[in-house]
Amino acid sequence: MAEKFIPAFYHPLSAEHNPKFExxxxxxxxHLESRERYFLIMNALxxxxxxNTQMAGIDATTWIYKIHxxxxxxxxxxxxxxxxxxQEIIPETFNYSKSNHVKNNIAKRAIYCFDTYTPIMxxxxxxxxxxxxxxxxxxxxxxxxxxVIYALTRPPGHHVLKDRMGGMCYLNNASxxxxxxxxxxxxKVAILDIDYHHGNGTQDIFYDRNDVLVVNIHSDxxxxxPYFSGNKKEIGRGKGKGFNMNFPLPKGTTNxxxxxxxxxxxxxxxxYKPECVIVSAGFDTYYSDPFGGFKLTTDHYRQLGQQIKxxxxxxxxxxxxxxxQFLGRNVVSFIKGFK
Ligand code: OKP
Ligand code: ZN
Numbered sequence: 626m627a628e629k630f631i632p633a634f635y636h637p638l639s640a641e642h643n644p645k646f647e648x649x650x651x652x653x654x655x656h657l658e659s660r661e662r663y664f665l666i667m668n669a670l671x672x673x674x675x676x677n678t679q680m681a682g683i684d685a686t687t688w689i690y691k692i693h694x695x696x697x698x699x700x701x702x703x704x705x706x707x708x709x710x711x712q713e714i715i716p717e718t719f720n721y722s723k724s725n726h727v728k729n730n731i732a733k734r735a736i737y738c739f740d741t742y743t744p745i746m747x748x749x750x751x752x753x754x755x756x757x758x759x760x761x762x763x764x765x766x767x768x769x770x771x772x773v774i775y776a777l778t779r780p781p782g783h784h785v786l787k788d789r790m791g792g793m794c795y796l797n798n799a800s801x802x803x804x805x806x807x808x809x810x811x812x813k814v815a816i817l818d819i820d821y822h823h824g825n826g827t828q829d830i831f832y833d834r835n836d837v838l839v840v841n842i843h844s845d846x847x848x849x850x851p852y853f854s855g856n857k858k859e860i861g862r863g864k865g866k867g868f869n870m871n872f873p874l875p876k877g878t879t880n881x882x883x884x885x886x887x888x889x890x891x892x893x894x895x896x897y898k899p900e901c902v903i904v905s906a907g908f909d910t911y912y913s914d915p916f917g918g919f920k921l922t923t924d925h926y927r928q929l930g931q932q933i934k935x936x937x938x939x940x941x942x943x944x945x946x947x948x949x950q951f952l953g954r955n956v957v958s959f960i961k962g963f964k
Pocket of ligand 2: 820821822907909945946947
C-alpha cells in the first residue's frame with residue numbers, strides 16, 4: 626500500500642511578513658519572529674518525506690469576524706493600510722485611565738496592543754489573514770480519513786485577545802480554526818497549547834464558553850511573558866467555569882517533567898470527550914531557545930506527538946513559536962510522532 630502523507634498547509638504570504646525590530650529593555654533588537662522561520666519549516670517539511678505540502682486556499686474572513694471584535698479588526702486593517710513601506714507601528718503610550726474611548730491614532734495603539742513586540746506594517750493585515758487562512762484550511766480538511774494535519778501558521782496567533790494584539794501575534798489562528806470546526810458541525814473542540822508562553826489570547830476568547838476546552842502548558846507567568854495570566858486559578862467564568870486549565874511550569878523543565886504534565890492534560894482532554902483537538906504547537910520549549918527556559922530536545926518532540934496521538938481523535942497542529950535554527954527539525958520530529 627502506498628505510504629500516506631500528512632497534509633501540511635502553508636501560504637507564501639507568510640514569507641512577506643518581515644518585522645525588523647523588537648523594542649525591549651530600551652533597545653532596538655532584531656525581531657526573532659523572522660521570515661527565516663517560515664523557510665526553516667518549509668525546507669524541513671519538504672525534506673522530511675512524510676508530508677504533502679499544499680497551499681492554503683480557504684478565505685478565513687467569516688471566522689476572523691466571529692472571533693475578533695469589529696473595532697479591533699478595523700483598527701488593525703486601517704493602521705496596516707496607513708503604514709508606509711518600511712514603517713513599523715508600535716505603541717508609544719500606555720493607557721493610564723479606565724476609559725478606552727479615544728479617537729487619536731497614537732492613543733489607539735495603546736488600546737489595541739499590549740506590548741512593544743508586535744509592529745504593524747503595511748502588509749500586516751493581509752499576512753495575518755493569510756495565516757488565519759492556513760489554520761482554517763487545515764480545520765476544514767480534518768476528517769476521519771485525514772486525522773492529522775499540520776498548518777504552518779505564521780505569524781503565530783495564541784497571544785491575541787478578542788480585541789487586542791501582542792506577543793508577535795495579530796489574529797488568533799487557533800480560535801479562528803476552532804470556530805470553523807464548530808460551524809462545520811463539530812460539537813466539542815479541545816485546544817491544547819504547548820508553546821513555551823501562556824496562550825493568553827486563546828484563554829481570553831473562550832473563557833466564558835463551554836463548547837471549547839482550553840488546556841495550556843507553559844512557563845510560569847510569575848517569571849515569564851505574558852506575565853498577567855496563565856495561573857492555575859484561572860479556570861473559566863460563568864458557564865465556561867471548568868473549561869480552562871493552566872499548567873504553569875518552572876524554569877528548567879525537562880523532557881520527563883514535561884511528559885508528566887502532558888499526560889495529565891491529555892487525561893483531562895480525554896474525559897471532556899472532544900471530537901477534535903487543535904494543538905497550538907510552539908517549539909520555544911527547546912533547550913536552546915533564546916526566548917525559552919525549558920530543556921526539551923528534538924527527539925522528545927516526536928514522543929510528545931505520539932502521546933497526543935493516543936487521544937485517537939482528529940488533530941490539527943498549528944504553528945506558534947520556536948526561535949532557533951533547529952525549528953524545522955523540531956516541527957518534523959513532532960509530526961513524526963503522529964505517523
Ligand atoms: C510569542 B510566542 C523580550 C522578550 C520578548 C516576547 C515573546 C513572544 C512569544 N526580549 N518576548 O508565544 O512564541
Ligand atoms: Zn512562545
